[in-house]
Amino acid sequence: MLRRVLIANRGEIALRVLRSCRELGIETVAAYSEADSEALHVQLATQAVCVGPARAADSYLNQEALLTVAKAADCDAVHPGYGFLSENADFSDACAAAGLIFIGPSGDAIRKAGSKSAAREIMRAAGVPVTPGSDGAVRSAEEALPAAERVGWPVLLKASAGGGGRGIRRCDGPEDLSAAFAEAQAEARACFDSDEMYLEKLVLNPRHIEFQILADRQGNVIHLGDRDCSIQRRNQKLIEEAPARCLTPQLRREMGEAAVRAARAVGYEGAGTVEFLLDSDGEQFYFMEMNTRIQVEHGVTEMVTGVDLVRQQLRIASGLSLGIAQEDVRLEGHAMECRVNAEDPAQDFRPCPGRVEFLHFPGGPGVRVDSCLYSGCTLPPYYDSLAAKLLVHAPTRLEAVRRMRRCLEEFTLEGFPTNAELSYEILYHPVFLRGGCTTAFLDGHLKELLEFNRRLAEKEGEA
Known part of the structure; x- marks a missing residue:
């Protein structure tokens, strides 16, 4: 080791x-x-x-x-x-x-998979479905225009080296392209030290499904099942769960096999994630990108598989084999994660980090909290606004939802606002409870969720 x-x-x-x-x-x-x-x-x-x-x-x-x-x-x-x-x-x-x-993977593998524009071509050759888009990178808005006209509006401009929802802009027509390209490119340059962009067709109302992969130096590649990351705002995930309720056994098998092919195609080594968009009919999936790193939401996969992904990273880096075959992977129960961010949803999600005056994390069976916070510490304003991740595991999805509600009720952070109450409201929404959320859910229901939150706060104030 x-x-x-x-x-x-x-x-x-x-x-x-x-x-x-x-x-x-x-x-x-x-x-x-x-x-x-x-x-x-x-x-x-x-x-x-x-x-x-x-x-x-x-x-x-x-x-x-x-x-x-x-x-x-x-x-x-x-x-x-x-x-x-x-x-x-x-x-x-x-x-x-x-x-x-x-x-993590070699520089060569990162270049192949980490450059979203290059990865699309590799995936095409490996037989992994990709969304229609530009043939490689686009260097300017003028160069992006023919590709956008070919695939049809709306489109997404995306940073080739991007991640975490950064460096992405939606364009509904030619009039949006110039400003969106400049904004996305500037954000990509600041966040990833790379301003390479590409363009792809915007799949309307899809689900965001990703597969966790592990690959060692001996050539073993497996996947550890799927996660549904469709609850997101401005391409940044808020609630993740595993496994995805919307996948049939056959579709799960096909997507998992595609994820393994994707990893093999770039000569991958380590822990990584292959992300797909599943269309609104739940039938056709498309490769979106490959993240050549551990994911924020890796904990939900750990909870349903019992596999410590960071330990696996360390084993692989030491030259050891996985010690796990694909047939050994079992998804047990249901896991869910809520990201608690230092931001105020009522103020257009304005970041508002600061000093933690008091902090209490939830506990109990099937509960995990990943956070670096403690009472008296300060969350700096210079970095990501993530304050904590609340994770739960239960035998069924409904039990996981109820457990997460209980955790959010117990969670207390005094010192600055968070989005925890918004997540709590989402967990009661009938669309979410039916498992019918697409990436458009939060944008479509945000106003009613915030209004309910406001009325509840007013009642508490009167009491």
Whole structure:
């Protein structure tokens, strides 16, 4: 096994990686910014080193500083978590050149899968269905226009190196293209240090279904089932669950096999996710993108399979085989995750991080909380607004919904607003309870959900 790992990330994922390392007897070195000096993972790591100021470009995206710390601390591997440099092919290559193991795929695999425009062509060749779109990257709005006219409006402009809903803009007609292209490209450049864009047909009212994959150096590739991530706002997920209620056994098998083919096509190694769009009829699916990293929502897969995905990442990076065959994978019960973000839904989801004055997490059977917060800490304003992930597991979907409601009722965070109440309202919505939500659900029902929330707050104020 690995001996010492640099955790080149922050927040709950840094803490998640640290915990798996500790259980395996692996020492950890936390690379942190000045804004995260009091972070929980910094306090719990074997060693912690500040790599720069608060701004991500000067710290968590500073490859030279991270590699310097890793070598000085005598690390033998780097875990990039998700976001930041986790899907940066150059960083993967730089780690290898420095004699460090990058806990993730090779730079070549990241380039093939991580560039969404290139991945589409690879998937086509591998027999994986893809949404109609541009042939490769588009360099300008003028270059994107013929592709948009060919596939038909509306379309999506997407960052080739994107993720987390960033670098994406919808265009309903030619008049939207120029401004949307400039906005998406600027956001992509700031978030991913890459401004390459591509275009694809917008599949209206689809479900967002993704498959978790694992691949080792010995050529073994398996999938660990599916997740439904259709509850999202502006392409950022809010509630995820596993398995997807809408999939038939046959469709689940076909999509799982397509996900494995996708991983093989790029020579993948490690944990990753193949994301699909399932049309509104629930019959045709399309490859959307491949995320070459651990996902925010990986916990729901862990709960239904019993497989520790971070432990598997560490095993694979150590050169060990998976030790799990496809026939060994069983999906037991139902799992659900609610992301708690430091944002105010009533103020157009304005980010509002700050100091945590009081914090109480839910507990009990089948409950898991992934968070780096503690009473008295400060959630910095420089990074993602994710404050906590509440996860539950139960024998059935309805029981999982009821358990999550109970968890949200117990969850208490004083100091800044969160979206927890909005998630609570969603869990009572009849469309959600029937399992009929598409990616358009939240946009279509947000007004009524917020209005109900407002009336409830007024009644509580009167009482």
